Amino acid sequence: MSIPILRCGRFGLTLQRPLLMGVLNVTPDSFSDGGRFSEPAAAIDAARRMIDEGADLLDIGAESTRPGAAPVSADDEWRRLAPVLEALAGCGCPLSVDTRKPETMRRAIAAGCDLINDIGGFREPDAIAAVAGSAVAVCVMHMRGEPATMQQAPEYRDVVADVREFLRARVDALRGAGVVGPRILVDPGIGFGKTLEHNLELIRRLPALAEIAPVLVGVSRKSMIGALTGRDVSQRLPGSLAAMLAAVARGAAVVRVHDVAASRDALAVWSSIEGSR
Ligand code: HH2
Numbered sequence: 001m002s003i004p005i006l007r008c009g010r011f012g013l014t015l016q017r018p019l020l021m022g023v024l025n026v027t028p029d030s031f032s033d034g035g036r037f038s039e040p041a042a043a044i045d046a047a048r049r050m051i052d053e054g055a056d057l058l059d060i061g062a063e064s065t066r067p068g069a070a071p072v073s074a075d076d077e078w079r080r081l082a083p084v085l086e087a088l089a090g091c092g093c094p095l096s097v098d099t100r101k102p103e104t105m106r107r108a109i110a111a112g113c114d115l116i117n118d119i120g121g122f123r124e125p126d127a128i129a130a131v132a133g134s135a136v137a138v139c140v141m142h143m144r145g146e147p148a149t150m151q152q153a154p155e156y157r158d159v160v161a162d163v164r165e166f167l168r169a170r171v172d173a174l175r176g177a178g179v180v181g182p183r184i185l186v187d188p189g190i191g192f193g194k195t196l197e198h199n200l201e202l203i204r205r206l207p208a209l210a211e212i213a214p215v216l217v218g219v220s221r222k223s224m225i226g227a228l229t230g231r232d233v234s235q236r237l238p239g240s241l242a243a244m245l246a247a248v249a250r251g252a253a254v255v256r257v258h259d260v261a262a263s264r265d266a267l268a269v270w271s272s273i274e275g276s277r
Pocket of ligand 1: 141
């Protein structure tokens with residue numbers, strides 16, 4: 001069987017084993033690490049540390065998406081991203097930019113990023129056009145509603161069927177616009193307009209999403225882990241590792257994590273026992 005590949009800007013990443021995407025939030029208000037890396041120098045140090053620890057990709061975000069977060073303008077978003085992207089351009093690690101804004105997508109692609117991660121699933125008018133003429137990979141995430149209101153009593157007919165239908169339609173729209181080849185990841189959007197039970201069901205039935213495209217999953221430090229363990233955000237690593245391995249066991253191709261070294265160790269042990277991935 002041929003080894004699946006993700007075409008990702010300057011890189012071709014093999015998906016033979018689960019890939020680790022390290023989270024770099026250059027925001028003053030992210031839920032888990034808000035403010036720690038809002039100065040470019042601190043962000044760049046954190047990025048280099050994650051690369052040393054074994055990150056396969058870095059996901060750089062300049063707008064917090066935690067429930068209730070305030071939106072930022074495209075210019076402010078770019079002011080936060082530009083120095084970090086410039087400093088990391090030659091770091092040898094694929095760079096993902098986490099944004100919903102077509103203008104930021106275009107600027108990030110021009111600055112040499114390799115993946116655009118859109119928690120809005122490329123629904124903004126012009127978002128698909130922003131990535132279509134480039135070689136970047138895309139991550140299409142499902143979110144119900146908007147960050148400010150998404151946790152207000154979310155309801156689904158069947159959460160897995162609804163998320164799958166949404167992701168399939170977005171992937172079809174991207175492919176129709178010329179985003180072809182193995183450049184697309186899909187993501188159930190854990191915590192984005194979902195109850196705890198919705199999140200658990202999506203992880204349990206992840207293979208239903210992997211039929212569409214390789215799946216990226218982000219559970220690291222999220223409120224789902226807090227709800228299950230009673231732990232504050234600073235103490236959610238063990239729970240995050242358990243959820244990450246449950247996702248990987250169900251076929252997650254990429255996992256988005258804050259704690260790269262610990263996640264790398266957990267994956268090394270898991271993969272050695274499982275053998276095949
Ligand atoms: N989760 C967050 C942000 N971006 N992108 C994808 N594809 N999948 C996710 O699950 C995901 C994401 C939220 O986490 P974090 O970046 O740590 O927090 P904040 O949005 O507050 O910056």
